[in-house]
Amino acid sequence: MTESNIQANTVLDARGLLCPMPVVKTAKAIKELEPGQVLKLIATDRGSIADIPAWAQTTGNELLEQHEEGDDLVFFVRKAQEA
């Protein structure tokens, strides 16, 4: 179990939700953030392990860290600067 020292501006709890909801809710939540702010996502959908990094790469947002805490999958995503 790793404790992260990344400070998140928002926490999104997507536990129990299945594909595509973790990615869809993350995309929605990130719209509310300012560029540079960090979103912490907690999910249980095993598909997220591949989905969130792929989504981050496609959208240009930065995946700072990803780890597992028991059944929970934790992701830290930083919103990219506007193009």
Add this chain to the structure above:
Amino acid sequence: MVETQRISNHAVEREDVPGALTEEDVRRILRSELERASTSDAGTKAATFIASKGTLDWAYPPLILATTAAASGMETSIFFTFYGLNIIHKDFERLLKVSPLGNPAMPMPVPMPNLVLGLPGMGPMATKMMKSKFQHRNVATIRELLDSAREFDVRLIACQMTMDVFGYAPEDFIEGVTFAGAAAFLAEARRAHLTLFI
């Protein structure tokens, strides 16, 4: 490196002029701009999906893929044709069903012959079982997926021809649906980087 020497050097490689760009600079800038454009510019990627099936199990793939594409920044549209119109019909909750009859791929709790599966009540029971399995596993409902799709500006397009053939009117469909024919759809699919027929 051979090419560099062949390029006429009046445009670049003017090292005598301060601040002039060398060819290396131009290549580097171009490469980084292209990379930046391809990752974060949503306008560079468009996705279209054709939804042609009208059963509950076939309603999920186009909706899931399209909402995810839109959530990933792609300009997305779904063209609903033939039985796919069921998905965007106002009465979709009732219209979207599954049938175990002649559906060898459907998982059954116990193996059952088609003769039994054709009995009255088996169809509705299969639909009910599938819906409750989805609910139990917390799968997004069709309603939630349609709402998410519209929230992310996925264009929902109904095939005008199918409507004419089956006698649907524009009022039969959910909010936010537009209407088009094959040519209009192809004009859009032509620009798309990704088109899937489902």
